[in-house]
Amino acid sequence: MNGKILVTGASGQLGALVVDSLLAKVPADQVVALVRRPEAAAPLEAKGVEVRFGSYGDAPALAAAMQGIARVLLISGSEVGNDRVGQHKSVIDAAKDAGVELVAYTSILRADDSGLWLAVDHRGTEKLLGASGLPVALLRNGWYNENLTGALGQSIESGAIIGASGSGRYSPASRADYAEAAAAVLVSDQPAGTYELAGSESFDMAEFAAEVARVSGKPVAYADMSEAELKEIYLSAGLPEVVAHMLADSSAHAANGDLEASGATLEGLIGRKSTPWQDSVKAALA
Template sequence: MYAVTGATGHLGRLVIAALLRTVQAAEIAALVRDPEKASDLVARGIEVREADYSRPETLGPVLSGVDKLLLISSNAVGRRVPQHKAVIDAAKGAGVKLIAYTSLLHADTSLLGLAEEHRQTEGLLKASGVPYVLLRNGWYTENYTASIPAALQYGAVLGSAGNGRIASAGRGDYGDAAAAVLTAGEDQDGRTYELAGDEAYTLAEFAAELSHQTGKSILFQNLAETEYKAVLLNAGLPEPIAAMLAQSDVAASKGALFDQSHQLSKLIGRRTTSLRETIRAALRG
């Protein structure tokens, strides 16, 4: 039995879709906070189990009978460590045989502010005694294509990444990788995968590709961290998220989102989705 936490999120749904290519629906449990959002999964024959990271009492029973668990990191930045600990403790109590955790690219050395909670979670996994595998995901290209409407409106891609090269990949690539690890025949215990796209680009190159596909002149405007944070706040983002994104861009300028090991494409057996393809898909809507 395979279980996926956060199964109604963007990544969770993609992992389940990838699992269904090789695994029967009856062998998959979707762990979700709100079962009403998972009716489509139920329709596909997948067992939906209510589980909430912040309610530890819900976790033990829903992990009963689970062999391999994908722990998709919580989106509650600042509260992730206790939430993840609750899942790890429950998995240990339920006898789960493998936990795959979606960590962060080069989490052990990363300059990204986001890395600390991932480092702590990795430490919890190591101390738990439960077999585990780390999926250190790089940036999703969709993190940047989400800003395309604003870029088209104002004629500029804004950020603080300077000339830093970003080896991102499509969210679906990471979903395929998680499914590949969960279903692998080889023992995965103790492995660490540094997952990033085959293609790296600067935000200036991102803007150039967007210009090429739309026929509009889109420039990259590099901002100081405080300026970029202010832009994000003005766009309506909560302060912690705006601060996190601005700091992440600055870290990207120093190489925090770059990797050329090609472990992701090796794991999924194909090249990762190109920047061109992801921009094209975003423009199609």
């Protein structure tokens, strides 16, 4: 793989890790980072990569950003509820107009039949990619370990990890694992395809709470409730409606197995087991 690789969302947590993983595989002059905020450029430039600017939706900026690019990683936008499909379309259109040889996209596990509300935008984007006629790599990422470990302080304080997933199992991996997998696909000789990516181990929320209790030494248990009750708690904690809905919906669909999958494809791409979820719990509590 000799051409330039453009990573969108490079100022984000996943994007920055993809840039790092690419730098371990190809020379820095092959990696281009797309950001939308000028202040996001410096940390990426410090890594030796070229930074280009453009927001999703800004067609002229995206057209300029695509010049000389062979492969694009479109990292799904983070503005849930704000026409993400339209935003992604602008990137796909620019990539097509520029004649890139591949677009990789960070989608969600089994996007075509997932019940998650989050999957709706990903299905819409996957359809656009299919219709574009471009060679496409669908990186259908499972849950992040970090989604589960992000608010452990509060859980320990209250003694409860709340959810609506019952005994549904999660197979998450760390952001760094998904980033490494994305880089492996981006530099691959035959990158096009659909990759269902999940962690090597699965567990339910009662097991997760038991591990948090063990590592923290504090009494923490899993409190299961209805999706409506969970959403109400998120709303009363001040989360915006769309975020409360997204979180409660995702938890409820985990009860049906929508966030459980085999870790084999991810392991194949990164050449090792995914980061143990117990390590992520430990890191979050350190």
